[in-house]
Amino acid sequence: MSKKTVLITGTNSGFGWLTAHSVAALGHSVYATMRDTKGKNADKAKALAEVENITVLDVSLTDEESVKNAIDTIIAKEGTIDVLVNNAGSAMFGVAESFTTEDVKWMFDVNVNAPWRLMKLALPFMRKKSEGLIINVSSGWGRFSAPFSAVYAASKFGLEGLSEGLHYEVRPLGIDVAIIQPGAFPTEMAQKIQFGSDTSVVDGYSAIAEVPNKMGSARDQMFETVKPDPQDVADAVVNLINLPQGKRPLRTVVDPSTGKIVQAANEAVEVEYAKVLNAFGMKELLD
Template sequence: MSKKVVLITGTNSGFGWLTANTVAALGHKVYATMRDIQGKNADQANALAQVENITVLDVSLTDEASVKNAMDTIIAAEGTIDILVNNAGVSMFGVAESATPADVQRMFDVNVIAPWRLMKLALPFMRKQSEGLIINVSSGWGRFAAPFTVVYGASKFALEGLSEGLHYELRPLGVDIAIIQPGAFPTEMSQKIQTGSDTSVAEGYEVIAGVPNKLFAAIGQMFETVKPDPQDIADEVVNLINLPKGQRPLRTVVDPSTGEITKRANEAVKNEYANVLKAFGMQDLLV
């Protein structure tokens, strides 16, 4: 297996941390990004920097200059980039109406615009070498927009939309786009959930005020009975890297709890998506 140059975002914890370590252990050159490596993430950055094959970069994904500087650093050192893993993300919970336009903008800035910013920078190099892989970490909520996760789900729907179209657009050029759809996992992200800023609407939702507790109880029970392991996401990233070019699936579900539901939905959409492309004369892209 040839050694690849890999950029992974959101490596200070959770899926990103595990993925950076797992991919580096295989001998790939990993550039691990996180914010504020001299401040709140100093310990995490220092720990990763001690790992063979990992270079830590201080990157604010919502800052165009910061992201471009990171990509320029990688290209100056390596000459290209082979794999991009858009893992970083933020979540939001609560009644959708409580989200202000600024809240929605913040969610999309991190979950949609930031991955696109990186894809735009990486794609010229991948196209030039007729080979590359972009893995976008989405969510089961990128398939089902659940109550109380509406804004988060909307951002993941958008990321999936970008990924789905690009998958077929870029495959003839030798570049693969793949989505990983995690289910509920006990990571630090689940402990940093944002809420909408407009608290004035809460009174209007008293009739369903108890429903979120049922959701949290169900997730807690999943964690106790199924015991989902975040390492599974890192292992799936490796699996996608190892698959031959052009044979990587668009969507991969990693969810030991409710994943079969998402898989069935994905398969149904995949079949009808093929019919859409055929209807509009693009059936050649399905090969």
């Protein structure tokens, strides 16, 4: 297996932290991004930087210049980027009406615009050598929009839309685009969930006020029964890297709780999607 240059975002915790360790253990050169490496994430950055094959970069993914500087740093040292793992993201929870336009803009900047910044900057180097892999970490809510997660789900729908269309565009150029759809996992992301800014509307939803609590209880029960392991998502990234070019699936579901439901939806849509491409004269992109 040849050594690859791998850029992974959101590595200060959760899936990103585990993925950085797992990929570096294979001997690949990992560039791990996180914010505030000299402040709140200083300890995480120091610990990760001490791991063999990992270089930590301080990057604000919503800042165009910060992202470009990171790409320039990697290219200056490695000459290319072989694998991009867009793992960083954030979540919002609450009744949809409580989210302001600014809330929605922020959600899309983090979960859609930021991954696109990196994809657009990495693609020229991948095209140049007719080889590359982009892995975008989405969610089961990238297939279904759940109550109280509408804004978050909408952003993941956006990421999946970018990924799906791009998958078929660049595959003939030797580049694979793959989506990972994790289910619910006990990671630090759950502790950083944002809520809608317009709290004035919440009282108007008293009729369903107990539903979020029921959702939380059901999730906690799943965690207790199934015991989902976040390492499974890191392993899914490793598996995609190891698969041959052109043989990587568009979507990989990683969800021991409700994953079969998401997988069934993916398979049904895939059949109909092929019909759409056929209808619009793009059959050759399916091969």
